[in-house]
Amino acid sequence: MTSAPRIDVSTSLRDSGAEPTSQELAELAASLATDVLFTLPLGSAGGAEPDATWQLTGERASGTAAVYYAEGRTHLRKPFLFADGFNYGPSNLPALYGHFNTPYEEGRPGFLDQLRARGFDIVLIGFDERHTHIQHNAEVARQAILRTVAERLGGEPLVVGGVSMGGIITRYALAKMENDGYDHQTATYLSYDSPHNGAWIPLVLQQMAYFFEKLAPAEPSQAALIRSPAAQQLLWAWVPDSTYTGEVATASELRREFVRELADLGNFPRRPRLLGVTNGRGDGVGRPLPAGEIAFDWQAIVASATARFQPDKGTEQPIGGMHAGLQVRRSTTSEVPALDGAPGGTLDSFGKVADAISAKISEEYRSGAFVPTVSAAALDHDPVTWDVDPNLDLRDQAPDRFHLDDVGFDTDNTTHGQVTAPLAEWILDRLT
Structure with a gap:
């Protein structure tokens, strides 16, 4: 019988050297970047000014919706609701609009402009605390849905979804509304590279976030994001x-509870057509990251850190280590799949951590899978045990192997949440 995936950490003392002085620690801390790293890279560019802004308040969370009417319209008639994703702190809806409306091909309008030209009214849903519990922010999404229904003229059904965690928030909100007897009047659900069965942040990088937080405290810190309820609920391994x-x-009780709640609600809403796209390839071809090989190796006077790409299962496989002063920590994993190189939407997690500590890293080693394709495509597999080959060719799988009714794959493993021509055209074709 295969044992459960696990991590083991051993500590030892260096053969030589001394504990760092306060001045050496201060110099080290000053050299470390403390940005929040493992998130959807939106940038700060804004888009068009919204035609209306709604304040949304649930029992346990609050947020904002930015409303953009279709071309030539002054009211809601054909709503497209789209929720923000995983990050720390409040949503930046102008940046979200700018990200999804950046032209993906020269000479073509942006994705949101194309939707508005085809008669859709855009309602972007943002959250005051993106890092809080998914169930809490689902209350904000529910308020956005109810207000949309109240203000819409005519009987055109809604399209409701989101990017990354936003797709999980709206998935839960719609299923909970059905369970509670609310009429969400939604005909189509759409997820954009959402981690339906869990997301992946390399375990060694999670460890480094905590390790360097003690050396260079900051608020918010990368470790604060990893500790957040949202991260605990989203990450398959934590x-x-x-x-x-x-x-x-x-490993987190928050994720176990959330998985159980979704199962009790039927996992997905039953009434809408369920659509989803993934920034990963569907043919099982991932990124060429050698499992178990060193991604970067950083050595400073009083500290060091080595990160390896996740090995492919096995027993007590090294994933890296770190030290500060005399104490050295080394980590191994057992029965954890090699998810860094799996097909899926990517983040440059290794690159960002390397940059934060000024470590050298090859360009081709910077990015690995964040939302594996098997997760974003909602392939029917156990979200706890992950009894699935992450490199499975999904193109020829029977439709009943997916929770979604239809899935769009990218032609390459592109950045998580990136708007690409294959994905935008797939959505436009399905919606219009």
């Missing part, structure tokens, strides 16, 4: 600190 030893698959 560790609570840099020294944790134990099982990692659905």
Whole structure:
């Protein structure tokens, strides 16, 4: 019987050297970047000014909706609701609009402009705390849906979805509304590279976030994002600190509870047509990241850090280590699949961590899978045990192997949440 995926951390003392002085620690801390790294890269560019702004308040969370009417219109008639994704702190809706409306081909309007030209009214849903519990922000999404229904003229049904975690928030909100007897009047649900069965942040990088937080405290810190309720609910494999030893698959009770709640609600809403796109390829071809090989190796006077790409299962496979002063920590994993190189929407997580500590890293090693294709495509597999080959060719799978009614794949493994021609055209074709 295969054992559960786990991580083991060992500590030892260096053979030579001394504990760093306060001045050396201060110099090291000053050299470390403390930005929040493992998130959808929106940038700061804004889009058109919204025609209306709604304040949304649930029982446990609050947020904002930015409304953009279709061309030539002054009211809601054909709503397209789209929720923001995983990050720390409040949503930046102008940046979200700018990101999804950046032209993906020269000479063509942006994706949102094309939707508005085809008669859709855009309602972007943002959250005051993107890092809080998914169930809490689902209350904000529900308020946006109810207000849309109240203000819409005519009987055109809604399209409701979101990017990244936004697709999970709206998935939960619609299923909960059905369970509670609300009429959400939604005909189509759309997820954009959403981690339906979990997301992946390399375990060694999670450990480093905690490790370097102690050396260079900041608010918010990268470790604060990893500790957040949203991260615990989204990540298939999670560790609570840099020294944790134990099982990692659905290690947080918050994720276990959320998975159970979704199952009790039927996993997905039953009434809408379920659509989804993934920034990953569908043919099982991932990124050429050698499992178990060193991604970067950083050495400073009083500290060091080595990160390896996740090995492919096995027992007590090295994933890296770190030290500050005399204490050295080394980490191994057992039965954890090689998800860094799996097909899926990518983040430059290795690159950003390397940059934060001024470590050298090859350009081709910077990015790995964040939302594996098997997760974004909602392939029917256990979200706890992940009894699935992450490199499975999904193009020829029977439709009943997916929770979604229809899935659009990218032609390459592109950045998580990126608007690409294959995905935008697929959505436009399905909606219009």
